[in-house]
Amino acid sequence: MPWLALAFLSPGLVMLAALVVYPIGYTTWRSLRDASGRSYLGLHNYVTMFRSDSTRTAIGNNVIWLLVAPTVVTALGTVFAVVTERVRWATAFKLVLFMPMAISFLAAGIIFSLVYADNPDRGLANATVVAVHDVVSPAAAYPGARPRDPGPFTQQADGSLRSSRGYQPGESALVGLVGVRPTSLPAGRVPAVPTAATPGTVGGTVWFDFVPGGGGVPGAIDPGERALPGVVVQAVRDGTVVATARTGDRGEFRFGGLPPATYTLRLPASNFTEPFAGFVWLGPTLVTWSIIGGYVWMWTGFAMVLIAAGLAAIPREALEAARVDGGTEWQVFRRVTVPLLSPVLVVVLVTLMINVLKVFDLVFILAPQSSQDDANVLALEMWRVSFGGGQDQGLGSALGVFLFLLVLPAMIFNVRRFHRGQR
Amino acid sequence: MSHRTAAGGPPRGVPSRVANRLGSGAVQLLLVLVAVGWLVPTIGLAVSSLRSAEDNNATGWWTVLTRPAQLTIGNYQKVLDNPQIVQSFWNTVLITVPATLLVVIFGALAAYAFAWIDFRGRDLLFIGVVGLLVVPIQVALIPAAVLFGMLHIFGSIISVIAFHVAFGLPFAIFLLRNFFAGIPRDLLEAARMDGAGEWRIFRKVILPLGLPALASLAIFQFLWVWNDLLVALVFADSDSAPLTVLLRGQTRQFGSNIDILAPGAFLSLAVPLIVFFSFQRYYVQGVLAGSVK
Known part of the structure; x- marks a missing residue:
């Protein structure tokens, strides 16, 4: 009878013995030897591994x-x-x-x-994340834009632009920007127009201070220079924002009904931040x-x-x-x-x-x-x-043994579960 | 739903029923979204494999929704004209088919002995096999490489097959033995009365009755070997490398050669998908039986 059982079992058991059981022993032995396998190292590979x-x-x-x-x-x-x-x-x-x-x-x-x-x-993941992000907080209108230098506006450390002089009601400001990317320019090619000063109002124009092909006077609105609509402008007094406006189609903005005082103008960094490009x-x-x-x-x-x-x-x-x-x-x-x-x-x-x-x-x-x-x-x-x-097959063997030890509890769990199922 | 109330549950008012209906609508919508989300990555690969390298580098695959004209089978033509890729596809077949058949045959033989032949130490031996279910292949890679080297088969398809057979056997024996043990004793006794020997019983009674389990195992093993990367990466040389190993080499320069990777990956997963959808019932049964591997 055992011979019969052996006949049925042998092909499978030979394979298991040669390529699963014997290797467990060989790997353990090999893990105690150096890269070439010639000399015995004790537990040295395990120390190297954990270090x-x-x-x-x-x-x-x-x-x-x-x-x-x-x-x-x-x-x-x-x-x-x-x-x-x-x-x-x-x-x-x-x-x-x-x-x-x-x-x-x-x-x-x-x-x-x-x-x-x-x-x-x-990438689909970033496309999705960016789309959601842009709905929650819309992308900046003019990433990378900066003031004409030298000029009345300077870029602050936080990325916002601030006027270096104060404006009183009745005055109007010229905010010339450069570095505007062609892709962020509005389609209409609307020329910028200076905003006329009106009593009781601080006004101004935000425009792209650049004539294609060269020429033009820096800091002045030249013919052919384009308006920048949709820029957020703030009027600041004593460090607090007292009014906020957004430039219109012709680049114009106005703060009406301001009490007489001196105001600085500020263009928050959110106008200029680079677009969110998702995660790496x-x-x-x-x-x-x-x-x-x-x-x-x-x-x-x-x-x-x-x-x-x-x-x-x-x-x-x-x-x-x-x-x-x-x-x-x-x-x-x-x-x-x-x-x-x-x-x-x-x-x-x-x-x-x-x-x-x-x-x-x-x-x-x-x-x-x-x-x-x-x-x-x-x-x-x-x-x-x-x-x-x-x-280094010595060190590799040590890693193999380590992995094997980690799955041992699962092996015991399996055998136990099977044993219980048998009874 | 209504018979539940009739059976004595708390009576439910109209508002609660409406809320239930709405809730179930929301749940269904959510499930649809999840299912679509699960499909989209694979669809992305399929569509990418049908776009030129330039298109893939410039825009996302979803732009086909608005510009379907960019679809082309050019990538597949290039891949099928590439002798290396075609060779590796055949290597995959040459590895997978024998490795599957041998596991089923060796596994069935051993399982029969464990289920129906009495011998001393049988239960202990079987428990040993159950223990081998979880052995990580990492523990055997180096010794097997040495062994194959001594036998002068390192790098050949045979070495890859042998390794797959050995590591497929514990699960095969486990699955089949449990199934064979459930075959009614009367059937075997009847055959024995008619003078059939063990070999005849195995062939005429066990194999036909065990067909569902054999099918589960075969599909499981087929997918396992077809999808393998690590074993072939270690043992196969460049002439016997299967598709997975070849594609893995291509991923090193990802982005520049997506026109090979995407159709190659799609070819590599098309066969398992066909097998899966044709035999999904057997496959699911195999997975159910094979948990804890």
């Missing part, structure tokens, strides 16, 4: 991954599973969310490097978080499908009873659904944690060369040290 900056960054990032990714994926999966329970097109929804599970991390990496492209004209998603600060975003996209469907299967197994009576007792939907969810679901949630979390510990491809593909050190994770570090340039 190296890149391994430390990798461990830190793995901790972020471990804390954030499984939680977010499970939370989203739970919400979607519960919500779609009562939606008729739930299957279609699940299919859409599950679809990324079928594609490679490589393809997902390429997909998300398109999404995360810096330029808001090309794959730059050093955000890179790990952005990659986690891609991971969430790939795995939420998995969590949702598993949790939905768990939900379907919950006895309806338990939920009904809680509802009859007057529980709100949230209470029912919190007090009945989640506890009954907890075994499934634990399995999902553990699966994701193991998976996240081994995350490699997505980081490898998505993190550009310049921020790969900042996005480093253990599996990537292992590859870099042993194959991708490092060629």
Whole structure:
């Protein structure tokens, strides 16, 4: 009888022994030796590993991954599973969310490097962020514009322009700007006109103090020079803003009804700030978080499908009873659904944690060369040290053993769970 | 909804029902937005693969909404004319198909022994296999490289296949053994009465009845191997590199060669998507059974 069993088992067991079990032993042995494998080093590789900056960054990032990714994926999966329970097109929804599970991390990496492209004209993430930002706080009308120098206005440290002299009601100011970008000029080519001074009013004109092709007098409105509408101008007295106006089509502004005094004029920095260009998603600060975003996209469907299967197994009576007792939907969810679901949630979390510990491809593909050190994770570090340039297989083995030790609790969890299922 | 009230729940007034209806409308709208959000990145890749490099560098893919004329299949023509890319696509097939078949065959054989043949130490051995489910492949990369080097197969397609088979087996055995164990004992006994040996029972009873599980496993393994980057990156040389490894090389100069990357990535994910949509039921079952890998 054992011979028969052996015949059935041997192809599989030989493969497992040669390429999974024996390697665990070999790697452990190898991790105690130097890069060439000739001399014994004791635990030296492990000391080097924990002292190296890149391994430390990798461990830190793995901790972020471990804390954030499984939680977010499970939370989203739970919400979607519960919500779609009562939606008729739930299957279609699940299919859409599950679809990324079928594609490679490589393809997902390429997909998300398109999404995360810096330029808001090309990257979807920045295009969206910029569009939302511009609705909330509109873009400056004339980014980069500055006063004619020398002239009555000077640029302050905060980016605003301030008149160096005071104006009294009845006077009018000439605010000539240069450095206006052709793209921010209004379409109409409206020539600027000096604003006539009227009693009781401080007025003025904001215009582009530049004649195409050259010529013209700096600080004066020459024929052909164009008005700058939509510039915000403030009248300031003793350091407080007392009136605000916006220039009209001809570049004119007026503060009427000001009590007699001396006012300085101020053009706030918001007129001139550079347009918001979104975030550097794959730059050093955000890179790990952005990659986690891609991971969430790939795995939420998995969590949702598993949790939905768990939900379907919950006895309806338990939920009904809680509802009859007057529980709100949230209470029912919190007090009945989640506890009954907890075994499934634990399995999902553990699966994701193991998976996240081994995350490699997505980081490898998505993190550009310049921020790969900042996005480093253990599996990537292992590859870099042993194959991708490092060629130190002693140190690489130590990293492999370290990764293996990290998934050991999950192995024990699995064996226990299986053991319980058997009884 | 109405029978719930009839069953003794608190009576609900008209306003609450309207609120419910509105709430459900809002939920549905939100779900539609989420689904669209989930699809958009992939659509972005698909559309980008159909635009020229100049267009892709100048504007976002969403400009096709207003200028559909910019769509072109030129990138795909270029990619399909590139012998390296075509070769790597075939390498992917040559790696994936044998690696899938071997895992299914070896896995089914072992699973049958674990489920239906009594031998000493069986449960302990099986628990050992369950333990191997989570072993990270990083722990085996270096020893396997050394081993393949000694066997003079390092860099070949065979080495990639062998590694995939080994690491696919714990899950295969686990999944199939649980399924085979659920086959009614009577069926096996009946076959045994008719004088069938173990091999015959395996072929005539277990394999046909275990087909759903075998299908789940095959799809799961197929996608796993097809999508792999790391194993092939370590073991395959440039002649046996699959599509993922080739494309990874191209990402080093990202931006300048999006006209190769986008269609290449789309080719690489088209096959898994077709498999997924054709057999999604089996695949989902495989994933459900395979959680904790």
